[in-house]
Each structure stands twice: as structure tokens, then as C-alpha cells.
Amino acid sequence: MSQDTKKNFHYKNTDLLKRYITETGKIIPARVSNISASEQRKLTKAVKIARFLALLPYTDSHR
Amino acid sequence: MNNYELTLILNPDLSSKFDEFQSKFDKTLSDIGFEVKKLENIGRRQLAYSILNHNKGHYAIYQLEGPAAGALELETKLKYDTSVIRHLLLKVDTLSLEDSMLMIEAQEAKKAPQEEIKVTPPKAKVSVEAKPEVTPAEESKTTESE
Numbered sequence: 001m002s003q004d005t006k007k008n009f010h011y012k013n014t015d016l017l018k019r020y021i022t023e024t025g026k027i028i029p030a031r032v033s034n035i036s037a038s039e040q041r042k043l044t045k046a047v048k049i050a051r052f053l054a055l056l057p058y059t060d061s062h063r
Numbered sequence: 064m065n066n067y068e069l070t071l072i073l074n075p076d077l078s079s080k081f082d083e084f085q086s087k088f089d090k091t092l093s094d095i096g097f098e099v100k101k102l103e104n105i106g107r108r109q110l111a112y113s114i115l116n117h118n119k120g121h122y123a124i125y126q127l128e129g130p131a132a133g134a135l136e137l138e139t140k141l142k143y144d145t146s147v148i149r150h151l152l153l154k155v156d157t158l159s160l161e162d163s164m165l166m167i168e169a170q171e172a173k174k175a176p177q178e179e180i181k182v183t184p185p186k187a188k189v190s191v192e193a194k195p196e197v198t199p200a201e202e203s204k205t206t207e208s209e
Contacts, residue, residue, distance in 0.1 A: 012124070012163040053070055053151060054110035054120065055165075062112035 007035070009042040011049035017056060021047060025057045066158050067097075067127040067134060071141075072120040072149040078107050081121065084146060095136050097129035101160050105169045114148050122165065126158040 007016060020028050020035075020043055027047050030040040050056040077084065081104065092099060105122035114120065134152060141150045 010164075012165045015164065015168075049151065049153075051111070053072065053149065054112055054114060057111040 007039060009039065009046045011046045011053065011055065013046070014050060014055050017043070017047055017050055021056065024060045025051075064128055065131055065134070066155050067125075067129065068153045068155050068158070069125040069127055069137075070151045070153075071123045071125070071147055072110075072114070073123065074146050074148055075107055075117055075119040075121050077146050078121040081123075091140060092127070092129075092137075095129065095133035097127050097133055097137070099125055100128055100158050101126035103163060103166045105165050108165075108169070117148060120148060124163060124165070126160065128158070 009016065011017070020033055022028060027044055030037065033040075035043065047056060051058050073081070073084065085102075085104075089099065103124040105124065107119050108122050110118055110120050134154075138152060141147050141152075
């Protein structure tokens, strides 16, 4: 599945990234989400940039 | 020459004065030899967490081309600009000249509120004019949704 549809992990693509973080804001591990190692690397980078730009939360307990 | 992608989060209170900021910022960019290839003015957006006690921010994404020395200068300038509450300058291989998902989302959000406003007034009118008639209808609606 993941091989024929390459996902565009980019920090501006927040709707896609939201599917790969938990309710508490953690990044879902590749062994759970079943995405390839190279995609997981792109995902983590994108999520971390999106967090810095306040597009995604770091945790669920931001005051 | 390098390609850069610059994301700015501006103070939401200055959102209405964005044109002013833009003309000023364009000058500083051209002074350091940067060329704006694309500007996406996304507008006010809810922040995922508060930055400097702001819950909303005015987002703008620039696609730039310029020398590496200018990038350093730009960083220091943005650091001391009080209207910019957060910035991120990324060096990229290729500039993305298509509309980003954020921009598309913002455009859709602009259209949506207008529809909502149209829907709400008739509801209020009905409840004022004929209260007893409405309540059974509303009850049936709620049962349907459940």
C-alpha cells in the first residue's frame, strides 16, 4: 500500500501529519503505522517543523 | 544563489496592517539581494499553543532566492523585529510555487463562514415567530440525528 502511494510529508500538509500523531501529540512509531523507514524520517522532520511553527501541538497540555 | 523558504508568524494585532509590513519587508529583502518568487499570505490562524501570549497568528510564507550571506543578515533582522513572533528560514532544493495546503485551507475557511451566517438567521426567526410549532420539529430532528 505505502509503496505505490508515496505520501507528501511536508510541514504545511498538516491534515496528513495529524493522522500520524497520537491524541497526546506524540509521533506514531513506524512499527504501528506501517510506513517505510524513509517515509518515517520525512514524517518526523515535518512534524517537528510543524510543531515549531505552532501548526501542531507538542503535547495535549499546553496551557 | 540559494533557494529559501521563509515562514513568518506575525503579531495578529497587526494583521490589518499587513500591506504596510509587506512593503517594508520587501525593501529589506531587496536590500540584501533577495528576490521574492512567491508570497502566500495565509492570514490569521489558530496557533496550536500560545506564543508570547498570542493565541492566533498571521501566517505568511515566502519563496525566496538569494545569496547565503543575505540569509544570515535576514535572520538577525527578523530576530529583532517585534512584529514577527516566530520565523523559520529553510534552505530548499526547489521552490514550491504551487499553493500550499495551508493556503488552500485558509481559502476554504474564508468561504465556509459566509455559508454559516446565511444558515443561522432563519433558525432564530422561526423560534421567535412560532415557538410551539417548532419544538416538535426540533425533537424529531434530534431523534433522527441520534
